[in-house]
Amino acid sequence: MKNILFITATRIGDAVLSTGILAHLATRYPDCRITVACGEVPAPLFTALPGVVRVIPLRKFAGVGHWLWLWLRCVLSRWFMVVDLRGTGLAWFLPTWRRCIFRGKRRTTTLHRLQEIAHVLQIEEPPLPRLEVSPETKDVAQSLVPGGEFVLGIGPTTNWIGKQWPAENFVTLITRLTGADGLFPGARVAVFGAENEHAAATPVLDSVPQERRLDLMGRVDLPTAYACLERCDFYIGNDSGLMHMAAAAGLPTLGLFGPSQDRHYAPTGPRAAVVRTRKSYDALVGAPGFNHRTTGTLMVGLSVDAVIAAAAELWERCRDGDGVS
Missing domain, CATH: 3.40.50.2000 (Glycogen Phosphorylase B;)
Structure with missing residues (x-):
């Protein structure tokens, strides 16, 4: 069983754009257990996605307090992969076999945000965003x-x-x-x-x-x-x-x-x-x-x-x- 930590955005739009990358991971590693760390507002969008077993809504604290708060909730787990689309560097302080960290400044590139985050996993064709909801929600x-x-x-x-x-x-x-x-x-x-x-x-x-x-x-x-x-x-x-x-x-x-x-x-x-x-x-x-x-x-x-x-x-x-x- 592969545990993957997926750190993504606080804003709805960026969070939605990252769901294609999440779906890619769930398909590539069908036995994975994905923990998503994201903003409190978009958090409900991740609960029904394939492979997701836990969603950690990030609360904003002064300074880097929210990253310390997240680290305390993740440091005791053994991770197969940490994907950090926020570029925080938190992955360097967690036990993991593989670290995929976003680097670069968006305003200096002509790439679409979808292409930028796909490069974190070295994906040439960025997967499109993908959301799913429960049958009860559809009703x-x-x-x-x-x-x-x-x-x-x-x-x-x-x-x-x-x-x-x-x-x-x-x-x-x-x-x-x-x-x-x-x-x-x-x-x-x-x-x-x-x-x-x-x-x-x-x-x-x-x-x-x-x-x-x-x-x-x-x-x-x-x-x-x-x-x-x-x-x-x-x-x-x-x-x-x-x-x-x-x-x-x-x-x-x-x-x-x-x-x-x-x-x-x-x-x-x-x-x-x-x-x-x-x-x-x-x-x-x-x-x-x-x-x-x-x-x-x-x-x-x-x-x-x-x-x-x-x-x-x-x-x-x-x-x-x-x-x-």
């Missing part, structure tokens, strides 16, 4: 997102206002896409996000007729949100963890980008695409007066027309490529 999702009608998933919020496309743009987008002459006429609309983001999404929710509205904002945990995404037919959202979850679910996913780098964080897979502001990342964050903490949305340069055109192109590609109907 809950079925009750929340019943089948039978087309469902458009929308992610109108994000963890930083600078990356957030204006709510009024989402309202116009949904109205046009689901109108009689739209790309998805009469579609139900499932709105995803955290509970503390509900107020920001209220204009979007209010714009959808009640009989077609599926309000999932803060009402489900992450595994259930993923299972609900699996039941959607198309997803459009800001650059966020939900965007990466949607892409991992395999549905056509369109990510909206501006002051974040799509070359590093575009949604992955053959059914994913991005559309970004006319201005580049460097132009947006390098503008005079830019302040990450106080600057408002930098997404106004992305028009509704551009998003609709990108959605139509992605939908046509998916229909032609894999028989979506």
Whole structure:
């Protein structure tokens, strides 16, 4: 029995991107027992993954206190392999046969994050993110997102206002896409996000007729949100963890980008695409007066027309490529 310690991200998006590497390990070492150490928020996404026997949610302490806390929980185990995607160096202080440690600075490379972490295990073709949930979770999702009608998933919020496309743009987008002459006429609309983001999404929710509205904002945990995404037919959202979850679910996913780098964080897979502001990342964050903490949305340069055109192109590609109907 091979024990593997897998240290991954605190943010949802990075954590989701790492699940393909985790699946690779579970396939390569079918008798392995994987312990995952990650942030408290994404931790529930790992519990049902093949090979995972334990998930350690990392709590933030002052200084390096959280790494000492993790070391105390791992040092008495004999590890076959320690995979450290955080580049902490903790692996050097644990008994193990093999250490795979992330090295390098993301901002100095043109590689996608998926390629960067794949290099830790010397994998040439990065495995795509892969999430799984329990049958019970799927049953809950079925009750929340019943089948039978087309469902458009929308992610109108994000963890930083600078990356957030204006709510009024989402309202116009949904109205046009689901109108009689739209790309998805009469579609139900499932709105995803955290509970503390509900107020920001209220204009979007209010714009959808009640009989077609599926309000999932803060009402489900992450595994259930993923299972609900699996039941959607198309997803459009800001650059966020939900965007990466949607892409991992395999549905056509369109990510909206501006002051974040799509070359590093575009949604992955053959059914994913991005559309970004006319201005580049460097132009947006390098503008005079830019302040990450106080600057408002930098997404106004992305028009509704551009998003609709990108959605139509992605939908046509998916229909032609894999028989979506």
